[in-house]
Amino acid sequence: MKKEEKKEIEQFKKQNKKYEKKNKQKANIRWVTTLTLMAFVISFCFSFFSETILPNAHVLIGILLVFVFIGLGIIFDMVGVAVTAADEKPFHSMSAHKVHGAKVAIMFKKNADKVASFCCDVIGDICGIISGSAGVIVSTNISSTLHLNTFIITLSITAFIAALTIGGKALGKSLAMTKCNMILYEFSKIVSIVYHPGK
Numbered sequence: 001m002k003k004e005e006k007k008e009i010e011q012f013k014k015q016n017k018k019y020e021k022k023n024k025q026k027a028n029i030r031w032v033t034t035l036t037l038m039a040f041v042i043s044f045c046f047s048f049f050s051e052t053i054l055p056n057a058h059v060l061i062g063i064l065l066v067f068v069f070i071g072l073g074i075i076f077d078m079v080g081v082a083v084t085a086a087d088e089k090p091f092h093s094m095s096a097h098k099v100h101g102a103k104v105a106i107m108f109k110k111n112a113d114k115v116a117s118f119c120c121d122v123i124g125d126i127c128g129i130i131s132g133s134a135g136v137i138v139s140t141n142i143s144s145t146l147h148l149n150t151f152i153i154t155l156s157i158t159a160f161i162a163a164l165t166i167g168g169k170a171l172g173k174s175l176a177m178t179k180c181n182m183i184l185y186e187f188s189k190i191v192s193i194v195y196h197p198g199k
Contacts, residue, residue, distance in 0.1 A: 017101045029080045031114060039122045046130045054137040059145055062138040066131055067162065073127030074168040079117030081176035082183035089174060090181060101189035128165055135161045 046069075054062050065085040088109045092100035108115045139157040176183055 020047040031162055035114075035117060035122060038075035038118070039042065039126065042122060043126045043129070047133070050130055050134045050137065054134055055141070057141075058125050059138065059141050062134070062141055066138055069127045069131035069134060070161065072166065072177045073124045073131065073165060074172045075080055076119040076123040076127070077169050078172040078176040078183060080116040081173050081186050082187070083108050083115045083119070084182040085180035086112075087176050087181060091185070094185075101185060101192040104192045104195065105184050108184060108191075124169075131165065132158065132162055 003101055045058045050065070050069075054065065057065070085111055086105075088106060091102045091105040091109065095106060135157045137155040140150060142148065142157075
């Protein structure tokens with residue numbers, strides 16, 4: 001390694017330490033606890049719904065619900081990425097002109113790390129897990145109805161769900177990066193129907 005390269009690396013490490021020290025934040029234990037509890041409650045409700053409704057539901061309804069869970073996971077993953085990538089400035093201008101949803105968008109952007117954690121880690125991941133378990137139930141129903149091999153059907157449906165989820169999230173992330181402001185605005189408009197910050 002050249003002397004200049006070593007010097008640059010050492011300088012980079014020093015600057016990085018200063019940056020880390022400046023931006024160091026204590027872990028918000030209260031938020032982490034709240035997020036964990038929310039994850040438990042939402043996961044419990046989703047699991048209860050899928051375990052009680054799906055085994056007795058028609059195969060087509062079961063398939064539709066699997067697609068709903070996959071779709072929810074992709075949408076919330078997009079929102080989580082969009083919030084972190086969005087620019088806050090245009091929303092301040094919109095808020096000054098009392099545009100519906102602008103205040104919520106500003107609030108989301110100011111708490112981007114928390115919103116992204118909730119959307120991607122709580123809703124997104126839970127939907128991924130539930131869609132997988134729901135897929136197993138649906139595959140069992142399909143194999144018993146059509147008298148097919150349960151093992152092959154389960155493998156095929158599980159692989160299809162995984163591929164659709166991964167592909168959908170990859171496409172969603174790409175879209176969220178390019179249309180981050182618009183996605184945040186549309187999501188904020190929906191949320192502002194039931195929540196009004198500053199009122």
